[in-house]
Amino acid sequence: MTQLQAKHLKDYQSPVFTITDIDLDFILDAENTKVTAISQVKRLKSSTKLVLDGDKLSLHSVLIDGKVAKYQQTDTQLIVETGELTDFSLTVVTLLDPEANSSLEGLYMSDGAYCTQCEAEGFRRITYFLDRPDVLAKYQVRVEADKTTFPFLLSNGNKVDQGDMPRSGRHFVKWQDPFPKPSYLFALVAGDFDVLDDTFVTKSNRSVSLQVFVDKGNLHKADHAMASLKKSMKWDEDRFGLEYDLDIYMIVAVDFFNMGAMENKGLNVFNTKYVLADKASATDDDYHGIESVVGHEYFHNWTGNRVTCRDWFQLSLKEGLTVFRDQEFSSDVGSRAVNRINAIKVLKNQQFAEDSGPMAHPIRPESVIEMNNFYTVTVYDKGAEVIRMMHSIVGEAGFQAGMRCYFERHDGQAVTCDDFVDAMSSASGKDLTQFKRWYSQAGTPELTVSEQFNAQDNRYELTVKQQVIAQGKRGAPLHIPFSLELLDAEGNSIYNNILDVTQSEQTFSFSDVQSKPIASLLQDFSAPVKLSFEFTTDHLIHLMRFATSEVARWEASVQLVSHAIWKNVEHLQNNSTMRVDPRVVDAFKGMILNPELDKALLAEVLTIPSMSALIEQVDIVDLDNLLHARAFVIEHVATECEDELLARYRELSSQDSSAARAMKNACLGLLALTSDDVDGLIEAQYQQATNMTDALGALKAAVNAKSQCMQTLLAQFETRWQDTPLVMDKWFTLQASINDDNVIDNITALTNHNSFSFTNPNRVRSLIGMFAANNIAQFHKADGSGYQYLTKILVKMNETNPQVAARMITSLIQFGKFDPARQALMKQQLVKLQSLPNLSKDLFEKVNKALEM
Secondary structure, three states: OOOOOOEEHHHOOOOOEEEEEEEEEEEOOOOOEEEEEEEEEEEOOOOOEEEEEOOOOEEEEEEEOOEEOOEEEOOOEEEEEOOOOOEEEEEEEEEEOHHHOOOOOEEEEEOOEEEEEOOOOOHHHOOOEOOOOOOOEEEEEEEEEEOOOOOEEEEOOEEEEEEEEOOOOEEEEEEEEEEEEOHHHOOEEEEOOEEEEEEEEOOOOOEEEEEEEEOOOOHHHOHHHHHHHHHHHHHHHHHHOOOOOOOEEEEEEEOOOOOOEEOOOOEEEEEHHHOOOOOOOOOHHHHHHHHHHHHHHHHOOOEOOOEEEOOHHHHHHHHHHHHHHHHHHHHHHOOHHHHHHHHHHHHHHHHHHHHOOOOOOOOOOOEEOOHHHHOOHHHHHHHHHHHHHHHHHHHHHHHHHHHHHHHHHHOOOEEOHHHHHHHHHHHHOOOOOHHHHHHHOOOOOEEEEEEEEEOOOOEEEEEEEEEOEEOOEEOOOOOEEEEEEEEOOOOOEEEEEEEEEOOOEEEEEEOOOOOOOEEEEOHHHOOOOEEEOOOOHHHHHHHHHHOOOHHHHHHHHHHHHHHHHHHHHHHHHOOOOOOOOHHHHHHHHHHHHOOOOOHHHHHHHOOOOOHHHHHOOOOOOOHHHHHHHHHHHHHHHHHHOHHHHHHHHHHHOOOOOHHHHHHHHHHHHHHOOOOHHHHHHHHHHHHHOOOHHHHHHHHHHHHHHOOOOHHHHHHHHHHHHOOOHHHHHHHHHHHHOOOOOOHHHHHHHHOOOOOOOOOOHHHHHHHHHHHHHHOHHHHOOOOOHHHHHHHHHHHHHHHHOHHHHHHHOHHHHOOOOOOHHHHHHHHHHHHHHHOOOOOOHHHHHHHHHHHHO
């Protein structure tokens, strides 16, 4: 294919023209929708040519001030001759085929309803426009459709008019958004839904109408989403003083959606996964996910909508900040420790892998071919960590002052990451010049820490060395907030504070220390870095028992069991017998039996590090021996702790809370590995379950242990839930995770299942995406069959939905940590993809970057 050109941040130029207002008229038809866009255009720089973006559009007409315009058309642009006009009206009429739009970008059909997705560059699939985030216009939208089939016609802002067209059986609704916005925030939905109505009274005593639209028959599953929305609105007022600004806020749940949700102004379009829930069909994790995502999209109203990005390289300006805000929301209304642990897992298991792979990039990328490829864990989750570090440096009061300064300076503007940091610096008085390097340097910083204790003068010293290397380049020293607690031999805290690491090598000295302390380093993961320190078993056990931070206790447990696994990898490599230090087992017994520890935290402690997490702990992984060593350690700990696990399991079975269920199911998962006698326990929990959390917990235990009851329970689950797509996604994921040599044949057969569809991203991700990402043993099978299967699917998805394909390819391009034989097999498949004559931009960028490594 033609070599695609990257866009670079350094080449940014402000727009030559802008659009101040736009009137959109949609006459909806499944195969022939007519879109009339009337834009008020203003020239900002000297030019006689207005260059508009467009993609896969059928152009009907172009007028300037009501007269036929002169123009040129390319595959991606409409170039209109403007002459000497400085202010004029531009009318563009396009024709669309929503039913044929399988990419799910622009205007498309989702299970009989019209839907849009415009972020990042989907608006150009609706009409020719200045489709860039620094062009902010006021939108007025008229939507017309058949009234019987599409009784609800929704768009951004407030409803200003509606009416019937009796002779045609059609009707129309007009919407007006008073706030200027970029085109990526435009939304339209038309369909027939059940609607949950409610209201929220703001702190200034305005009544806001709230509506959640769901597919017919699912109204009873919308209550939690509505409750989450109201809780989010109240929290944003209480914590940040931010009030909602329109008369109505709408959420629409659609089943065909590439993302989790979208924050379009006043009309949030959601994947059904993050709206629908009841106890029978949704797990406790699903409930938490809904609350978090509803909060995230609502919080975007200010951090993303009222203040937006100047260009797409600034994506973390809105996403990193809003992820931080939704994490704080979840932590304030739930368990702060467990929420922090979940965020750390994403960073260590996924973001670190991205940092060490071919798609490594700073949270503010320097170049891009396909913008969709930068909706990444780096931009979102590492971006949130950068905001969190800033919060640690300036403090809560300084951060709140910085947020106020940011909105005072930039409300209604499209700005940069530098603008945000400058507001924080100005309001807090903190110099954040060095800190800004986090925005421009790729890679995961590595901290090497050593300690020294001088008993003669009671002095303890901690030396921290930092370096960051990405794609062969060494970065400059970063400003790293390093949280440290020092404990004495009895477990008392003698120091607990944040150190400012700013140099390549830095020594911190502590006087008046009576005996060598036990250090809890980088508490609560105060910076997204890799830590190298010679922890002993006794050191980690001390932290598990006494660290003030619950997250630090969990981190110590992770390191303790990780050390045990890696020691057994060495035993296998040396042909010696595998074994586990009894102190490790005793430490876990102590945690299991401790009645004072939070049950949700204990559930995390009992969740042994995943293969992905362990792989990220080394440069090159001995995969086969790691699989054996991890399985041995898990089974050994489970067997040695069987009595304690069983006692806690029985105790927790009568308790009805999400924390109790989490720990109970963690216990069951380990018990399932101890003996076949546990099959009865698994089956009894499944049959007696009154909620999806317990039913799925039993199923997961059966699948992970490949219990005798596994197939029976999977069949029963399918029979009960075959007509509920979101629950069948859980079933597909379980099938994809089975460590069995026939799993690819089984997955292939499941793609013909009545509940599966290649056009639905949720189905594809739940089955094939989860196989590639989580079934490490089978996807990375030495014969390369896993790589071949994924490539076959990617070829298919390249034609229908390249955005989803590009996200699933991650497991194939992150080959750097595997042995040479596996690397060669993965590269073979990438070369096959590279040779496709119609390779999409989405895949082209990732494939070529991977093969350049």
